[in-house]
Amino acid sequence: MKSLIHISLAIALIGLLGQPARAALPDDVTRALRAGNIPESAVSLWVGAPDGGKPLWAHRSDTPRNPASVMKLLTSLASLELLGPAWTWKTDVLTRGTLSAGVLEGDLILRGGGDPFLTWDRLGGLLRDVRSRGVREIHGDILLDRSLFALPPHDPAAFDGRAVRAYNAAPDALAVNFNAITLRISPRADGGVDAVPTLPFAGLQVENSLRAQAGDGCPSWRDLVAPEITAKGESVNVRLPGRFPTACGEKMLNLAAPDPVLMANGVIRAIWQELGGRFTGHVRSATTPADASLLTSWQSPPLADALRETDKYSNNLMARQIFLSLALLDGAAPATPEAAATRLRAWMPTRGLDPQQWVIENGSGLSRQERSTAAQLGTLLRAAWMSPRMPEFMAAQPIIGIDGTMKKRLPGTAVAGRGYVKTGTLDGVKSAAGYLLDARGRWIAFAWLINHPNADAGDAALEALLTRLYAAE
Structure with a gap:
C-alpha cells in the first residue's frame, strides 16, 4: 500500500x-x-x-x-x-622584544586573519592564553595588524544615514565583536530605564537620559531611543536621549563602533585588566614587524x-x-x-x-x-x-x-x-x-x-x- x-x-x-x-x-x-x-x-x-x-x-x-x-x-x-x-580563520599573537619574568620589553602584536566571529569572549580566551604563556606586563604598544584586508574608506552613514546601527559596522581583518557595542535596555519598577553595557570596554561612557513610555505596544523602539555615539581619543561616548516603551521589556541595543581600532582598543584594555595584566602603552594599527616572533594562535569556529x-x-x-x-x-x-x-x-x-x-x-x-x-x-x-x-x-x-x-x-x-x-x-x-x-x-x-x-x-x-x-x- x-x-x-x-x-x-x-x-x-x-x-x-x-x-x-x-x-x-x-x-x-x-x-x-x-x-x-x-x-x-x-x-x-x-x-x-x-x-x-x-x-x-x-x-x-x-x-x-x-x-x-x-x-x-x-x-x-x-x-x-x-x-x-x-575552514577556519586564524588570529596570531606575536611579540617584539624580550620577555623575562612576566614583563615584555617591547610590543605585543595581534595579526588579524579575517575572523568573522571574533566576539569579545573569544578574544578574551586568546588574551587568557597570552597570560598563561607568561606575559603579565607589556612595556610597549599593542599593535593591530589589519593588513589582510585592503578595503576602501568606510562611511557608516553612507548607506542609509544611520551610522550607529550595527548592520552598518565596517568589516575588518581584525573585527572584534562584529565592531559593535551592545547595551541591555530594560525598564525598572520605579519607572526608570536602565542601559547597561554587556561587554567589557575600557573608556566607554553611557549617558542614559531615557524616559519610560507607557503603552501596550512595542513600536520601533530603536528609533525612539535615538542613540548617538561619538569618539574622543581612546574613549567612546554613547548618548541615549529618547524614550523606551516599557511594553518592550528587555532589549539588546547593538551599536556600530566608530572605528575598528577604537573597538579593539576598548575591549583589549578591559579584558587585559580583568586578567590581571598591566599595560600603559597605546593600541594602534600597524603591520607586523619583520623581527616579531609568534607567541600563540587562535582558531575561529569552522565556517x-x-x-x-x-x-x-x-x-x-x-x-x-x-x-x-x-x-x-x-x-x-x-x-x-x-x-x-x-x-x-x-x-x-x-x-x-x-x-x-x-x-x-x-x-x-x-x-x-x-x-x-x-x-x-x-x-x-x-x-x-x-x-x-x-x-x-x-x-x-x-x-x-x-x-x-x-x-x-x-x-x-x-x-x-x-x-x-x-x-x-x-x-x-x-x-x-x-x-x-x-x-x-x-x-x-x-x-x-x-x-x-x-x-x-x-x-x-x-x-x-x-x-x-x-x-x-
Missing part, C-alpha cells in the same frame, strides 16, 4: 512539473499584495522542485531586482564549496558554524568577512572586494549560474547596487540542493516559526518547522528564498522578491505564499 501511495504521489508531481509554469500569482497572495498597495509588477516569484524540472510558478522571474539579504545565499554556498565547511550565525540572524558584517575570505584562496593577499567578486564569478558557471545576471558588491545584500533574478535564485537553490554541502547550507537558514529572522513568521501553524527560509529587508525591498516541505511530503524551492516603496507591507503576502506552497493544492 505504501508503495502505491508513493507511486501515486510521484506521478502527480511529474504531471504537475510537466505543465507550463504559472505566471499568475496565487489569489491569496495577490489579495495580500493589494492590501499592502503593492502592484504585481513589483514582484518576482519562482517556484520549483529543488532537484530539477520546469518551474511551477514563474512570475516576472527574469526581472533583475535587489535581493537584499537573500544575497547571502550566494556567498554561503560559494564559501562552503570553495573554502569548505571546516559551517559561522554561517549559522550569519544567515539565521542576517549578520551583514560576518557575511562581508566571509565574502572577502574568498579572495584568500591559494594564499592570495590582501583580500579586496574586487578580488572576492572575481573568484565568486569564476565559480558561478560551474553551478549553472549566469554571472551576467548578478550584480555583486559585498556579498551581504547590504547594498543598493546588488541585483539578481528570482530564476537565478531558483538555480542557486537547486545547485545547493544537489551539492555535497547541502546539509550545512540548509542548516544555516532560519526555520519557519522556530528561529532566526523567521522565528515570528507563522509560529504555531501547520507551516512552522517545515521550511528553511532566508529573508531580506531594505527600504523598498522585501525578499525571501529557500525550501519548504509541503503537506504531501514534497520539498519545494522558491524565491520571492519585492522591490517597491511599499515593500514593508509585503510580510502578509509572503506568509500567504508559504501557506499556499505548504497546502500543495
Whole structure:
C-alpha cells in the first residue's frame, strides 16, 4: 500500500512539473499584495522542485531586482564549496622584544586573519592564553595588524544615514565583536530605564537620559531611543536621549563602533585588566614587524558554524568577512572586494549560474547596487540542493516559526518547522528564498522578491505564499 501511495504521489508531481509554469500569482497572495498597495509588477516569484524540472510558478522571474539579504545565499554556498565547511580563520599573537619574568620589553602584536566571529569572549580566551604563556606586563604598544584586508574608506552613514546601527559596522581583518557595542535596555519598577553595557570596554561612557513610555505596544523602539555615539581619543561616548516603551521589556541595543581600532582598543584594555595584566602603552594599527616572533594562535569556529550565525540572524558584517575570505584562496593577499567578486564569478558557471545576471558588491545584500533574478535564485537553490554541502547550507537558514529572522513568521501553524527560509529587508525591498516541505511530503524551492516603496507591507503576502506552497493544492 505504501508503495502505491508513493507511486501515486510521484506521478502527480511529474504531471504537475510537466505543465507550463504559472505566471499568475496565487489569489491569496495577490489579495495580500493589494492590501499592502503593492502592484504585481513589483514582484518576482519562482517556484520549483529543488532537484530539477520546469518551474511551477514563474512570475516576472527574469526581472533583475535587489535581493537584499537573500544575497547571502550566494556567498554561503560559494564559501562552503570553495573554502569548505571546516575552514577556519586564524588570529596570531606575536611579540617584539624580550620577555623575562612576566614583563615584555617591547610590543605585543595581534595579526588579524579575517575572523568573522571574533566576539569579545573569544578574544578574551586568546588574551587568557597570552597570560598563561607568561606575559603579565607589556612595556610597549599593542599593535593591530589589519593588513589582510585592503578595503576602501568606510562611511557608516553612507548607506542609509544611520551610522550607529550595527548592520552598518565596517568589516575588518581584525573585527572584534562584529565592531559593535551592545547595551541591555530594560525598564525598572520605579519607572526608570536602565542601559547597561554587556561587554567589557575600557573608556566607554553611557549617558542614559531615557524616559519610560507607557503603552501596550512595542513600536520601533530603536528609533525612539535615538542613540548617538561619538569618539574622543581612546574613549567612546554613547548618548541615549529618547524614550523606551516599557511594553518592550528587555532589549539588546547593538551599536556600530566608530572605528575598528577604537573597538579593539576598548575591549583589549578591559579584558587585559580583568586578567590581571598591566599595560600603559597605546593600541594602534600597524603591520607586523619583520623581527616579531609568534607567541600563540587562535582558531575561529569552522565556517559551517559561522554561517549559522550569519544567515539565521542576517549578520551583514560576518557575511562581508566571509565574502572577502574568498579572495584568500591559494594564499592570495590582501583580500579586496574586487578580488572576492572575481573568484565568486569564476565559480558561478560551474553551478549553472549566469554571472551576467548578478550584480555583486559585498556579498551581504547590504547594498543598493546588488541585483539578481528570482530564476537565478531558483538555480542557486537547486545547485545547493544537489551539492555535497547541502546539509550545512540548509542548516544555516532560519526555520519557519522556530528561529532566526523567521522565528515570528507563522509560529504555531501547520507551516512552522517545515521550511528553511532566508529573508531580506531594505527600504523598498522585501525578499525571501529557500525550501519548504509541503503537506504531501514534497520539498519545494522558491524565491520571492519585492522591490517597491511599499515593500514593508509585503510580510502578509509572503506568509500567504508559504501557506499556499505548504497546502500543495
